[in-house]
Amino acid sequence: xxxxxxxxxxxxxxxxxxxxxxxxxxxxxxxxxxxxxxxxxxxxxxxxxxxxxxxxxxxxxxxxxxxxxxxxxxxxxxxxxxxxxxxxxxxxxxxxxxxxxxxxxxxxxxxxxxxxxxxxxxxxxxxxxxxxxxxxxxxxxxxxxxxxxxxxxxxxxxxxxxxxxxxxxxxxxxxxxxxxxxxxxxxxxxxxxxxxxxxxxxxxxxxxxxxxxxxxxxxxxxxxxxxxxxxxxxxxxxxxxxxxxxxxxxxxxxxxxxxxxxxxxxxxxxxxxxxxxxxxxxxxxxxxxxxxxxxxxxxxxxxxxxxxxxxxxxxxxxxxxxxxxxxxxxxxxxxxxxxxxxxxxxxxxxxxxxxxxxxxxxxxxxxxxxxxxxxxxxxxxxxxxxxxxx
Numbered sequence: 001x002x003x004x005x006x007x008x009x010x011x012x013x014x015x016x017x018x019x020x021x022x023x024x025x026x027x028x029x030x031x032x033x034x035x036x037x038x039x040x041x042x043x044x045x046x047x048x049x050x051x052x053x054x055x056x057x058x059x060x061x062x063x064x065x066x067x068x069x070x071x072x073x074x075x076x077x078x079x080x081x082x083x084x085x086x087x088x089x090x091x092x093x094x095x096x097x098x099x100x101x102x103x104x105x106x107x108x109x110x111x112x113x114x115x116x117x118x119x120x121x122x123x124x125x126x127x128x129x130x131x132x133x134x135x136x137x138x139x140x141x142x143x144x145x146x147x148x149x150x151x152x153x154x155x156x157x158x159x160x161x162x163x164x165x166x167x168x169x170x171x172x173x174x175x176x177x178x179x180x181x182x183x184x185x186x187x188x189x190x191x192x193x194x195x196x197x198x199x200x201x202x203x204x205x206x207x208x209x210x211x212x213x214x215x216x217x218x219x220x221x222x223x224x225x226x227x228x229x230x231x232x233x234x235x236x237x238x239x240x241x242x243x244x245x246x247x248x249x250x251x252x253x254x255x256x257x258x259x260x261x262x263x264x265x266x267x268x269x270x271x272x273x274x275x276x277x278x279x280x281x282x283x284x285x286x287x288x289x290x291x292x293x294x295x296x297x298x299x300x301x302x303x304x305x306x307x308x309x310x311x312x313x314x315x316x317x318x319x320x321x322x323x324x325x326x327x328x329x330x331x332x333x334x335x336x337x338x339x340x341x342x343x344x345x346x347x348x349x350x351x352x353x354x355x356x357x358x359x360x361x362x363x364x365x366x367x368x369x370x371x372x373x374x375x376x377x378x379x380x381x382x383x384x385x386x387x388x389x390x
Contacts, residue, residue, distance in 0.1 A: 003040075004118045007074060010036050011115035018107045029088050029095040037082040042075065047083020049140040050076055059084060061106040068113050077117070079136060081110050138321035145328040150265040152335040154257060157264075159342045161291040165242065168347035170354045172239040178367040180232045185374035187225040191218055192381035199388050209389070248293055259298040260290045266305040270331055 014033070017023055047058065054071070056063040058080060071077050084106065088098040097103060172179075195218060202209045248256060267283040269275050275283070282301060289297035342348055353359045 007040055007078065008115055008118040010040060011111045011118060015108060015111045015115065018104050018111065025096045025099045028098050029085070033082070033085050034089070037078065037085075040078060042078035042082045043136060044079065044083045044086050046076055046079025046136040047086075049136050050080035050083070052140060052143065059087075059106070061102045061109060064106055064109050068109055071113055072117065074114065074117050075136060077110060077114050081107065081114065084110075134318055135321065138318065138325060142321055142324050142328065145325065145332065146265065146271055149271060149328060149331055149335065150261050150268070152332060152339065153264050153268060153270075154261045156335055156339050156342065157260070157287070157290060158257065159339065159348065161287075164342065164347050167351050167354060168235075169239045169242050171347060171350045172236060174354065174360050175363055175367065176232075176236050176239065178364060178371070180229075180236065182367050182370045182374065183232060184229060185371060185378065187222065187229060189374050189377045189381065190225070191222055192378060192385065194218060194221065196381060196384055196388065199385065203388070211389075248295065252295055256290065256293065256295050256298060259295075259302045260286065263298065263301055263305060 014036075017028060051058040053076075054063075054067055057067050058064075085098075088095055088103070098107075195214060198214045198217060199209060202214075263283070263286045265271065267275065267279055267286065269280055269283065272279070282304070286298060286301045288294075289301070353363060
């Protein structure tokens with residue numbers, strides 16, 4: 001079987017060397033290991049991918065023993081061995097450190113597992129294929145990009161569903177009532193002004209003035225203003241309900257973010273284009289739960305989806321991984337743009353006001369002045385209408 005016999009021979013050869021108590025460290029850190037690894041297409045850069053996946057197991061014997069049965073990727077394990085050897089060959093203060101019991105034990109554990117994998121692997125195309133170093137690096141990069149995207153999506157959704165809503169809530173509690181009053185008076189002033197125009201048209205034409213007909217025309221013309229007034233009332237009611245809702249503790253808020261990010265990594269349609277309709281609905285339920293601060297629902301969904309894993313398939317070729325990498329990079333730029341747009345638009349642009357008591361007071365004074373001027377205009381228009389109808 002191409003490749004596997006050579007890997008098995010390599011693993012057994014170096015197991016014997018590391019077991020030999022009489023061997024000199026110079027033989028262990030000599031060029032023979034590098035030559036063997038290079039011939040098998042193991043790549044030192046693959047050590048980074050191993051570290052990203054298994055952490056301390058990259059250099060600690062006890063940690064490696066705990067996870068060694070989980071390791072099934074032959075090229076990844078071989079590359080980790082090569083990378084660890086390179087440390088003693090090039091970076092360690094003394095190459096003799098490779099003879100320390102814990103370091104010998106690390107290599108023996110890794111090499112023995114490599115030998116087992118190379119003998120147990122079945123002879124099919126998926127299992128015997130030696131993954132090129134570029135594939136390992138691309139997989140690592142794709143995984144890193146997915147992690148970055150999950151963090152950016154969390155940042156974006158936290159802005160949309162938490163921070164912006166809190167900014168709007170505080171702004172409305174401080175100034176919402178005054179803004180509503182000012183807009184209501186503004187609408188009333190415009191309506192009276194238009195009423196004067198319609199009355200004057202009738203008078204100029206020497207037509208009978210029917211106030212009820214004029215009011216119907218005004219109702220039609222000012223429909224949009226009435227909708228906006230209703231939207232303001234609805235927004236104020238939402239804000240009042242939010243202000244009365246029970247706030248999450250600091251630990252609960254932290255757990256909410258952690259759970260949501262894990263669910264994003266596991267279910268977000270942009271990260272998983274092949275998601276089923278059921279998975280998309282489940283993700284939308286998670287978005288709703290996050291927006292509403294529903295910690296229990298997020299806990300349930302997290303239990304359902306488990307941990308995010310970069311899927312392995314026969315399609316994991318260099319070309320497919322390169323396309324996925326490019327797709328993820330485009331997505332990162334798009335999400336960053338969305339974040340910038342949120343930070344430069346309503347209600348986030350009110351943040352500087354609610355954080356500054358002086359600015360709040362200045363805004364209150366401006367609104368109160370506006371209200372006074374509008375009330376004066378309304379009184380003037382009312383009086384003018386009365387005079388026109390005499």
